[in-house]
Amino acid sequence: MNERQGFKFFAVFINMxxxxxxxxxxxxxxxxxxxxxxxxxxxxAWPPTLVHYKELVDPVYAKVLGNSLVYSLNTTLLCLGIGYxxxxxxxxxxxxxxxxxxxxxxxxxxxxxxxRTYALVILLKANxxxxxxxxxSGIVSEPVSMLYTDVAVYVGLVYSLLPFMILPLYxxxxxxxLRLVEAARDLGANxxxxxxxxxxxxxxxxxxxxxxxxxxxxxxxxxxxxxLGGAKTMLVGNFIKNxxxxxxxxxxxxxxxxxxxxxxxxxxxxxxxxxxxxNRNQTL
Amino acid sequence: xxxxxxxxxxxxxDRQMVINNLCLDIVKGEFLTxxxxxxxxxxxxxxxxxxxxxxxxxxxxxxxxxxxxxxACDRDVNTVFQSYALFxxxxxxxxxxxxxxxxxxxxxxxxxxxxxxxxxxxLEGLETRPIHQLSGGQQQRVxxxxxxxxxxxxxxxxxPLSALDxxxxxxxxxxxxxxxxxxxxxxxxxxxxxxxxxxxxxxVVVMHNGCIQQTGTPxxxxxxxxxxxxxxxxxxxxxxxxxxxxTLDKDMEIQIQGITKMVxxxxxxxxxxxxxxxxxxxxxxxxxxxxxxxxxxxPGQVKEMIYKGTTVDLLIRLDSGHDIFATExxxxxxxxxxxxxNERVCVSWxxxxxxxxxxx
Numbered sequence: 001m002n003e004r005q006g007f008k009f010f011a012v013f014i015n016m017x018x019x020x021x022x023x024x025x026x027x028x029x030x031x032x033x034x035x036x037x038x039x040x041x042x043x044x045a046w047p048p049t050l051v052h053y054k055e056l057v058d059p060v061y062a063k064v065l066g067n068s069l070v071y072s073l074n075t076t077l078l079c080l081g082i083g084y085x086x087x088x089x090x091x092x093x094x095x096x097x098x099x100x101x102x103x104x105x106x107x108x109x110x111x112x113x114x115x116r117t118y119a120l121v122i123l124l125k126a127n128x129x130x131x132x133x134x135x136x137s138g139i140v141s142e143p144v145s146m147l148y149t150d151v152a153v154y155v156g157l158v159y160s161l162l163p164f165m166i167l168p169l170y171x172x173x174x175x176x177x178l179r180l181v182e183a184a185r186d187l188g189a190n191x192x193x194x195x196x197x198x199x200x201x202x203x204x205x206x207x208x209x210x211x212x213x214x215x216x217x218x219x220x221x222x223x224x225x226x227x228l229g230g231a232k233t234m235l236v237g238n239f240i241k242n243x244x245x246x247x248x249x250x251x252x253x254x255x256x257x258x259x260x261x262x263x264x265x266x267x268x269x270x271x272x273x274x275x276x277x278x279n280r281n282q283t284l
Numbered sequence: 285x286x287x288x289x290x291x292x293x294x295x296x297x298d299r300q301m302v303i304n305n306l307c308l309d310i311v312k313g314e315f316l317t318x319x320x321x322x323x324x325x326x327x328x329x330x331x332x333x334x335x336x337x338x339x340x341x342x343x344x345x346x347x348x349x350x351x352x353x354x355x356a357c358d359r360d361v362n363t364v365f366q367s368y369a370l371f372x373x374x375x376x377x378x379x380x381x382x383x384x385x386x387x388x389x390x391x392x393x394x395x396x397x398x399x400x401x402x403x404x405x406x407l408e409g410l411e412t413r414p415i416h417q418l419s420g421g422q423q424q425r426v427x428x429x430x431x432x433x434x435x436x437x438x439x440x441x442x443x444p445l446s447a448l449d450x451x452x453x454x455x456x457x458x459x460x461x462x463x464x465x466x467x468x469x470x471x472x473x474x475x476x477x478x479x480x481x482x483x484x485x486x487x488v489v490v491m492h493n494g495c496i497q498q499t500g501t502p503x504x505x506x507x508x509x510x511x512x513x514x515x516x517x518x519x520x521x522x523x524x525x526x527x528x529x530x531t532l533d534k535d536m537e538i539q540i541q542g543i544t545k546m547v548x549x550x551x552x553x554x555x556x557x558x559x560x561x562x563x564x565x566x567x568x569x570x571x572x573x574x575x576x577x578x579x580x581x582x583p584g585q586v587k588e589m590i591y592k593g594t595t596v597d598l599l600i601r602l603d604s605g606h607d608i609f610a611t612e613x614x615x616x617x618x619x620x621x622x623x624x625x626n627e628r629v630c631v632s633w634x635x636x637x638x639x640x641x642x643x644x
Contacts, residue, residue, distance in 0.1 A: 177367075177369070179365060179367055179369040180369050180371060180372075182336050182356075182365070182369065183363070183365060183369035183370075183371070184371075184382070185335075185336070185355070185356040185357050186334055186335075186336065186356050186357075186361075186362060186363045187357075187362065187382050187383035187386065187430070187431075187434065188357045188358075188383050188386045188387060188434070189357055189382075189386055190355075190357050193357075193386060197382070198371060201373045202372070202373060
C-alpha cells in the first residue's frame, strides 16, 4: 500500500467511522428500542413487542400524521410559490450581482435557526415590532394577534426552509439555455406558453429536489410549531419529542421515528426513480 | 416587392454601436446571405428581423407592414439557430410540432405536416426519437424542419452549418438550395464563410462594423468588389499600390512595383492619382525565366509551392520584396506547373482582369 492509498484509506475510514458511530449506531438503537417494552425506571425494557407499531395505527395518531403532511405540503407549496420567481430573477440577474444576492439567501444560515425562530416571536407577538408599527401608523387600533396562530407557524416554516427551495431551483434555472426560450418565442409562444412548455419542464429536477428538501425537514421541525404555534398544533416532530421528553415513552417515540424515517425513505426513493427517468430522457 | 424592408436601423449594446443606420430590402423568394467577419452585426440584423432584439431607431417593415415593435411570437418569421436550440425534453415529433400546436391546428393535420417536413429534410420515420439520440447533422435537419413546418414568410438561418464537418456541410448546402427552390420561401442566411455565401445565395450582403459594404450577386461581389474590405474578405487577393502615369481612351498606364503596365480605366482615374490594384491568385500568369522578364512582367522567386490536388498554389516573392499568391491549374497544354523553391519566375496578368480601386 503506497502513501496515497494509505491517505485515501484513512480519509474514507474516518468518515465511515464517524457516520457509523454517530448516525448508524443511534439509528439502530432507535430501531431496536421501538421493539421493546416501555419501562418507567430505565425508559425501556425486555421483552420485545410490536405493540407500539399497533398503537401508531390509532386514528388519533393518524390525525397527527395527517396534520403534519398538510402542514409540510402547504409549506412546500408556499416555498415553491415564493422561491421559484425569486430563483428565476436571481438566475437572470447580472453575473456580477448574483454572488451578493446568493449571499443574502445563505447568510441567515449562519445563525442558529432556533434563535431566528425566537426573533420571529419578537416580531410577531402582541406587543411586538409589527404590531407597534401597525398601531403607530394608525392602520389598526388594537394589536393583531399573529403569534400562536397557523399563520405564524407557516411564516416560521417557510422562513426557515425557503433557502432549501431557492438553491436547487437556482441551480437548474441558472444552467438553463436561454436560447431555448428564444426558440420557443420564435415559434410563436407567448410568455406564459414559454414558461409552461419550456421553462417549467426543464426546471422539473430543481422543483423536485427543492420540494424534497423542504417537505422532509418540515415534518420534523418541532420547535417552530412549539414556539410560534403555541404547541397547539401537534405535528409528527412535536409528537416524537413529547414521547421522549414529556411522557418518557421511548419505545413509542422510537416507533414513530422509524415510521417517519420509512416515509422519508419512500419519498426519496420515488424522487430518485423519477429523476433517473427524467435524466435518461434528457441528457446525453 | 420587398418582403422585408429595414430602414435606417441602428442598434447598440452597452453603448457599443453594432448596427449603424442600416438600410436593406429583401426581395420576396430570394436567397439572401449576410456575410461578414464575427462581430460585424450580421447576426444582430437577423435577430432584429426575427424580433428577438428591438432596434434603437429605424423601422422594420415585413410584408409592407410596420412590425418594428412586434414581439417575436407574432411575426411570420422562423429561425434556424446556430446551436439548433432543440427542446431536450421533447422528441423529434414534439419539437417539430411545437409551433403548429401553439397555433391550435388539429392533431391529424399536425401529424401530416410534421411528416411532410421530415420528408423534406430526409428524416422520415424518426418522429419518436429523443433529441439526444440524433447526430449533429440530424439535429440540424430537425431544426430546419421545426422552422419550415410553420410555412413562414421568411426563414432565417444563423450560421446553421458551422458545427458540421466539411462533407456534411457541402451536402447540407446542396440540400438547402434544393429546399429553397422547392418551398419558395425567402431565405435569409448568415455566415462568415465566403464559400458558403457564394455557392448558396442569389444575393450577398457583405457587412463590416455594422454597415453594409456591398450588395450584389455572388459574381459581382467576387469579381468587382467595391472596396478593399470586400476584396480582402471575399476570396484572396494580391493588393498593390500603383500610380497612374498616363491615361488614354479607356485604358491607363500605371507604375506598379517598378514596372509600367497598361490596365483598364473604369473609374475615370486621372494622371498622377494613386490607386490600388487587386488581383485574384487565379488571375496571375506565371512564366519561367532564365533571363530578364519581358515588359509588363514582374520578376520574382518561388518561395513556397502548395499542392492542392486540382491546383498548385505558389507563394512568390517579387524582387521588390512584395509577397504574392498565384494559383496554377492543371490543364492539357501546360502539364508542368510544378516549380522548384527559389526558381526565378515572371508574373503578370491579362489586361482587364484587375480590379482598380481609389487609394483609401
